[in-house]
Amino acid sequence: MLSPLKAYEIWFRCYGPQGWWPADSTEEICVGAILTQNTSWRNVEEAIAALKKRGWLSLKALCEIREEELCEAIRPCGFYRQKARYLKEFAISIERGFKTLDALFEKPLKEARNWLLNRTGIGEETADSILCYAGRHPILVIDNYTLRIGGRLGWWPGEWDKRQYAAAQRLLMDNLPKDATILGEWHALAVAHAKAHCKKKPSCGSCPLLIKGQTHPPSD
DNA sequence: ACCCAGGTGTTTC
DNA sequence: GAAACACATGGG
Numbered sequence: 001m002l003s004p005l006k007a008y009e010i011w012f013r014c015y016g017p018q019g020w021w022p023a024d025s026t027e028e029i030c031v032g033a034i035l036t037q038n039t040s041w042r043n044v045e046e047a048i049a050a051l052k053k054r055g056w057l058s059l060k061a062l063c064e065i066r067e068e069e070l071c072e073a074i075r076p077c078g079f080y081r082q083k084a085r086y087l088k089e090f091a092i093s094i095e096r097g098f099k100t101l102d103a104l105f106e107k108p109l110k111e112a113r114n115w116l117l118n119r120t121g122i123g124e125e126t127a128d129s130i131l132c133y134a135g136r137h138p139i140l141v142i143d144n145y146t147l148r149i150g151g152r153l154g155w156w157p158g159e160w161d162k163r164q165y166a167a168a169q170r171l172l173m174d175n176l177p178k179d180a181t182i183l184g185e186w187h188a189l190a191v192a193h194a195k196a197h198c199k200k201k202p203s204c205g206s207c208p209l210l211i212k213g214q215t216h217p218p219s220d
Numbered sequence: 221a222c223c224c225a226g227g228t229g230t231t232t233c
Numbered sequence: 234g235a236a237a238c239a240c241a242t243g244g245g
Contacts, residue, residue: 020226021226032226033226034227036225036226036227037225037226037227037228038224038225038226038227038228038240038241039225039226039227039241039242039243040224040225040226040242040243040244041225041226042225042243042244043225043242043243043244044226046242046243075241075242076242076243077241077242077243078225078240078241078242078243079227079228079239079240079241079242080240080241080242081240081241082228082229082239082240082241083240086228120228120229121227121228121229122228123227123228123229124227125226125227125228126227126228129226141226143226143227144225144226144227145226162227162228163234163235187226188226191226195226199224200223200224
């Protein structure tokens, strides 16, 4: 069975460093993490560009602007009404509870994570993205790509979904270095690999994990 | 005319 | 708890 760390090494050689999270500030990472929920990154880029153009890419601005104006700007990324609401709540509650993002990130990981999970619109994946990529905390983001890959490689029996988030996260992190840079790169590479070779409809030809002579998938 | 995308919350059994 | 549904734009 291919270990998660071995997969990382192969992915890294094959796809190279992914440069996640692409952003000019930690605030931009948090905004992007919310905007990209079930949405292609391409659409998110448009929304972020619109925010940047208006000078709204800061907690302070997000607190002050009207929600209707925010909707207009982020429309291209879809689900824009609820995402505008999520962004407002996030910005306002950070401002009230911590004043700055750094103050949140200085809290212990578990405490910061629980606080994030209590914001409407921030679930486990979004919380972990914020903590890992913006807060530089050593935690692994689990997304549907990773759950699919893990099922196909036999890391867990069959196709797990988000209900097994904690179990998948523990299993993988137990087999990876507790390092924010490595864990962030692992997740980015998993996404790159899934897009290239692990789609919903299985088509494993030329998959680098197969070329390396590993047995996979277990469903065969 | 479908299916997919760097999910989350609510409702309903 | 677990399904089923709502949320919405844009590309293949």
